[in-house]
Amino acid sequence: MLHNDHKLPDLAPPISTTGLVGWARQNLFDTWLNSILTVVVGYFLITTLGPMLNWAFLDADFFGDSKDSCTSDGACWVFVTVRINQFIYGFYPESELWRINIMFAAFAVLIAALVIERTPHRGWIALFTLTLFPIISFYLLYGDAFGLEKVETHKWGGLMLTLVLAVVGIVAALPIGILLALGRRSEMAVARSFCTIFIEVWRGVPLISVLFMASVMFPLFVPEEMNLDKLLRALIGIVMFQSAYMAEVIRGGLQAIPKGQYEAAEAMGLSYWKSMGLIILPQALKIVIPGIVNTFIALFKDTSLVLIIGLFDILATMQAAITDPAWPRVSTEGYVFVAFVFWIFCFSMSRYSQSLERKLSTGHR
Amino acid sequence: MKKIGIFAAAAVVSLSFVQTASAEDVTLKGVQERGYVQCGVSTGLPGFSNPDEKGNWIGMDVDVCRAVAAATLGGASKVKYTPLTAKERFTALQSGEIDILSRNTTWTQTRDTSLGLNFAGVNYYDGQGFMVTKTLGVKSALELDGAAVCIQAGTTTELNLSDYFRENNMKYQPVVFDTSDQTVKGFESGRCDILTSDASQLYALRIKLENPDGAIVLPEIISKEPLGPVVRQGDDQWFNIVKWSMNALINAEEMGLTSANVDEMKGGDIPAVRRFVGLDGPKGKGLGLSDDWAYNIVKQVGNYGEVFDRNVGAGSALNIERGVNALWSKGGFMYAPPMR
Numbered sequence: 001m002l003h004n005d006h007k008l009p010d011l012a013p014p015i016s017t018t019g020l021v022g023w024a025r026q027n028l029f030d031t032w033l034n035s036i037l038t039v040v041v042g043y044f045l046i047t048t049l050g051p052m053l054n055w056a057f058l059d060a061d062f063f064g065d066s067k068d069s070c071t072s073d074g075a076c077w078v079f080v081t082v083r084i085n086q087f088i089y090g091f092y093p094e095s096e097l098w099r100i101n102i103m104f105a106a107f108a109v110l111i112a113a114l115v116i117e118r119t120p121h122r123g124w125i126a127l128f129t130l131t132l133f134p135i136i137s138f139y140l141l142y143g144d145a146f147g148l149e150k151v152e153t154h155k156w157g158g159l160m161l162t163l164v165l166a167v168v169g170i171v172a173a174l175p176i177g178i179l180l181a182l183g184r185r186s187e188m189a190v191a192r193s194f195c196t197i198f199i200e201v202w203r204g205v206p207l208i209s210v211l212f213m214a215s216v217m218f219p220l221f222v223p224e225e226m227n228l229d230k231l232l233r234a235l236i237g238i239v240m241f242q243s244a245y246m247a248e249v250i251r252g253g254l255q256a257i258p259k260g261q262y263e264a265a266e267a268m269g270l271s272y273w274k275s276m277g278l279i280i281l282p283q284a285l286k287i288v289i290p291g292i293v294n295t296f297i298a299l300f301k302d303t304s305l306v307l308i309i310g311l312f313d314i315l316a317t318m319q320a321a322i323t324d325p326a327w328p329r330v331s332t333e334g335y336v337f338v339a340f341v342f343w344i345f346c347f348s349m350s351r352y353s354q355s356l357e358r359k360l361s362t363g364h365r
Numbered sequence: 366m367k368k369i370g371i372f373a374a375a376a377v378v379s380l381s382f383v384q385t386a387s388a389e390d391v392t393l394k395g396v397q398e399r400g401y402v403q404c405g406v407s408t409g410l411p412g413f414s415n416p417d418e419k420g421n422w423i424g425m426d427v428d429v430c431r432a433v434a435a436a437t438l439g440g441a442s443k444v445k446y447t448p449l450t451a452k453e454r455f456t457a458l459q460s461g462e463i464d465i466l467s468r469n470t471t472w473t474q475t476r477d478t479s480l481g482l483n484f485a486g487v488n489y490y491d492g493q494g495f496m497v498t499k500t501l502g503v504k505s506a507l508e509l510d511g512a513a514v515c516i517q518a519g520t521t522t523e524l525n526l527s528d529y530f531r532e533n534n535m536k537y538q539p540v541v542f543d544t545s546d547q548t549v550k551g552f553e554s555g556r557c558d559i560l561t562s563d564a565s566q567l568y569a570l571r572i573k574l575e576n577p578d579g580a581i582v583l584p585e586i587i588s589k590e591p592l593g594p595v596v597r598q599g600d601d602q603w604f605n606i607v608k609w610s611m612n613a614l615i616n617a618e619e620m621g622l623t624s625a626n627v628d629e630m631k632g633g634d635i636p637a638v639r640r641f642v643g644l645d646g647p648k649g650k651g652l653g654l655s656d657d658w659a660y661n662i663v664k665q666v667g668n669y670g671e672v673f674d675r676n677v678g679a680g681s682a683l684n685i686e687r688g689v690n691a692l693w694s695k696g697g698f699m700y701a702p703p704m705r
């Protein structure tokens with residue numbers, strides 16, 4: 001009796017299930033509906049992507065010094081390269097640009113230090129970023145102290161103004177939002193009603209009208225001498241508006257914490273602030289990270305609304321630049337560039353929040 | 366009781382006296398103390414106020430502010446520009462955030478009389494006009510019956526348009542767009558036969574077309590839009606300064622004074638020029654300025670003709686003809702009282 005205990009060698013899988021073909025069959029053409037969708041989407045991609053890439057890169061002009069440098073049919077990025085300083089720094093005096101660069105560099109280093117986990121003393125760095133750094137940045141940007149030339153806020157603009165609005169909004173709205181959220185769930189009637197009214201009033205009006213009130217109505221109510229800076233007025237408006245939203249996001253987190261946690265904290269004899277700071281908030285904030293980041297991203301994009309009150313963030317700077325008669329027909333390039341800048345910032349924020357979620361995930365499900 | 370009444374009346378009288386006294390001259394003093402003129406401009410209007418590649422503000426409206434700065438402070442660059450949207454502009458002036466509003470603002474009765482503001486003159490006579498493609502073969506707006514009209518949203522433009530067509534018993538179909546870029550695209554893609562806007566802006570829109578030479582601006586102007594700088598009411602000195610800075614621009618052109626030849630002409634013996642540069646005549650006393658205020662304007666900003674050419678005229682991409690903005694002696698409306 002012939003006994004064969006040798007295993008036959010494995011045959012290669014059929015060609016239709018491996019490689020590109022297999023992947024395509026499994027993912028793109030597995031049902032007839034998907035096949036139709038694939039063909040339709042593919043058709044659109046081929047017909048639009050090609051000309052788009054052509055326009056943006058292959059046929060485009062990147063360097064030069066005037067509209068005449070744009071000789072090909074594609075995008076005229078010369079418009080952006082010529083004005084890149086204006087888009088980034090606004091109308092900031094050219095001799096003082098180093099101050100913004102230092103601020104940008106310091107900000108980037110601090111953010112990097114906070115994002116990378118192995119950095120020593122991260123707690124102190126965070127404290128510095130949230131308290132001293134804004135003050136230093138203010139003096140660096142505004143000047144009028146330490147021998148720095150004063151640069152008034154009407155000269156601020158471009159990406160730098162967008163970042164100032166967004167970062168101040170984010171940094172100030174989070175703590176105020178936390179306090180408001182705690183206040184709204186407080187058992188003290190006065191604090192609770194104050195916080196509720198504050199949140200509902202600011203959340204009930206659109207940001208545009210807040211900015212409008214800040215820029216148009218407010219100056220009429222105060223005497224002429226007490227003219228608050230327009231940027232400061234807009235900032236206060238944005239912070240108020242944003243903290244109301246933030247408060248509601250955080251309240252969602254507070255309510256998601258099981259009652260047992262509150263009771264456990266009390267049972268340990270912790271005071272209100274200690275139980276909140278050590279037990280409740282760390283858990284609550286972790287739950288609402290997606291919501292918080294969502295609010296931040298929305299705020300970052302909302303900053304471009306300041307163009308209706310004549311503050312020149314990056315979008316408004318670009319819109320003013322395309323009115324230059326020396327540069328006709330460059331509006332598409334301008335808008336694409338600004339959209340790209342916004343996308344970079346929002347996308348990085350969203351990626352960071354996802355990694356933060358993964359890191360902090362301790363299995364509350 | 367009576368005493369209190371008298372006292373109160375006295376207080377009111379003295380208070381109002383104090384207020385009128387402090388309202389006068391306060392703008393010029395503020396400007397001189399600060400060292401710059403606060404000027405409200407648009408957030409970007411081609412040829413009138415827009416930032417150039419270096420981030421400097423340029424344009425017709427900007428040059429009015431530069432002229433005032435040259436007259437009051439001796440330096441045309443001593444201006445702080447505040448870009449304002451259409452809705453903010455009057456508040457910014459009323460609240461003292463700016464000293465002059467030079468932002469393509471049409472002089473109308475309501476604005477002049479009920480906002481506590483004064484128009485100091487006209488630096489550009491604008492009016493609503495029409496642009497058509499050459500292929501349409503239209504020579505006059507009266508041949509436009511039944512046309513589709515591209516309009517940039519803005520109530521006066523739409524109202525003027527409907528008035529004009531109704532008066533002439535014509536029909537039209539409005540196609541409304543939100544921004545100038547969209548309007549141009551709509552016109553280019555044939556959504557409408559004609560495009561209407563203020564004439565100065567038609568030229569700005571025309572250079573955005575793929576083929577600017579394929580479009581013409583029709584001769585009819587259907588509305589009056591005199592654009593000029595605005596100041597707060599109640600400070601007559603400042604009002605005079607702005608008014609006469611504009612007059613100096615126009616008078617300089619009439620006398621043939623330019624930024625290039627003013628130094629040379631200054632030494633000559635033409636009486637009008639000697640009065641202009643402050644060697645004779647009224648000088649700067651009545652305005653509270655130095656005697657060479659008008660000289661500074663011409664030297665640093667140029668005359669009205671130079672300002673026009675550089676920003677919207679032959680020397681610019683817009684290439685607008687002088688038309689009604691020519692000097693009165695050349696068939697236009699620009700006429701300034703003599704400086705004597």
